[in-house]
Amino acid sequence: MTISLPIDPDANELLTRSPLALLIGMLLDQQVTIEKAFTSPRDLARRLGHEPDAAELAGYDPGALSELFSERPALHRYPKAMAGRVQQLCQALVDGYGGDAAAVWTGARTGDQLLARIQALPGFGEDKSRILVALLGKQFEVRPKGWRKAAGRFGAQGSHCSVADITDRASLLEVRAYKQGLKAAARAG
Numbered sequence: 001m002t003i004s005l006p007i008d009p010d011a012n013e014l015l016t017r018s019p020l021a022l023l024i025g026m027l028l029d030q031q032v033t034i035e036k037a038f039t040s041p042r043d044l045a046r047r048l049g050h051e052p053d054a055a056e057l058a059g060y061d062p063g064a065l066s067e068l069f070s071e072r073p074a075l076h077r078y079p080k081a082m083a084g085r086v087q088q089l090c091q092a093l094v095d096g097y098g099g100d101a102a103a104v105w106t107g108a109r110t111g112d113q114l115l116a117r118i119q120a121l122p123g124f125g126e127d128k129s130r131i132l133v134a135l136l137g138k139q140f141e142v143r144p145k146g147w148r149k150a151a152g153r154f155g156a157q158g159s160h161c162s163v164a165d166i167t168d169r170a171s172l173l174e175v176r177a178y179k180q181g182l183k184a185a186a187r188a189g
Contacts, residue, residue, distance in 0.1 A: 003139050006169045007035050011042040019101035020054055020093070021045075026132050026163075027089055027123045032077050034163055034172065040075040047071060054099040058090035088122035096120075105142045111150030114142075130154045134164035 002016045014021045021041035029037035045051045047068050057065070065087060069079035076082040090099075097103040104121070108114035111133065118129040134154035136142035148155035154162045160174035 004167045005034065005038050005163070006166070006172050007039050008042070011039040014042045014045065014051070018051065019104075020052075020090075022135075023089060023093075023101050023104070023121070023132075024086055026128065026135070027085060028076050028082055029128070029163060034166065034175075036076070038163070043075055044068065054090040054093040054101060058087060058094045058099075060087065062087060085123045092120075092122055105136055108144050110144050111146030111148070114144055114147065115150040127154075131162040131164055134162060138164050139167070 003012050003022075005012055005015070015025055015038060018041070024041045024044070025038040028040050052060075062084065066080045066083040069075045069083035069086075093099055093101050093104070104117050105114055108117055114136070115129055115133050118124050118132050119126065121129075124132070130150070130152045131154045133147055134151035137147040137151060137155060148157075151164075153159065154164055159165055160171060161178045162175060166172045166175055
């Protein structure tokens with residue numbers, strides 16, 4: 001399967017073939033645009049001059065990684081904090097999965113187990129974890145028994161409420177409209 005976000009083809013290609021890049025993109029997907037979050041793994045690889053693995057990022061000098069994230073244009077709205085979170089994520093992957101990001105989902109036998117594995121990762125709260133379960137199921141065909149239930153509303157067929165549902169520009173706009181509707185309802189309520 002190939003992810004088809006409305007971003008540069010080489011960024012999509014990296015997300016498709018690199019489970020670590022996909023996890024980093026998901027981690028960065030907060031308080032920045034989807035496009036920014038999911039192109040930043042590619043931009044990080046460019047700044048390093050190669051595609052990093054989890055062990056390299058976990059052991060990287062924190063100050064130097066923070067500087068890489070802070071170079072203009074910054075990889076995130078909060079580059080220093082997110083560089084630290086990426087390091088924590090990578091350390092958890094090294095400690096729990098031998099550095100193999102894909103093992104987070106390849107070893108999961110049920111949707112609930114997959115959700116629990118993702119929620120145990122640093123920086124992955126309940127909604128972000130459910131969105132990743134939905135993204136893996138909808139776009140990567142990672143579908144352990146009960147994955148849609150574990151993904152909650154994000155796993156619903158035909159929904160347009162998260163990055164899991166984005167395959168082109170039109171679906172991106174539908175997801176943005178959904179999120180704007182939620183914000184408007186929250187303000188009104």
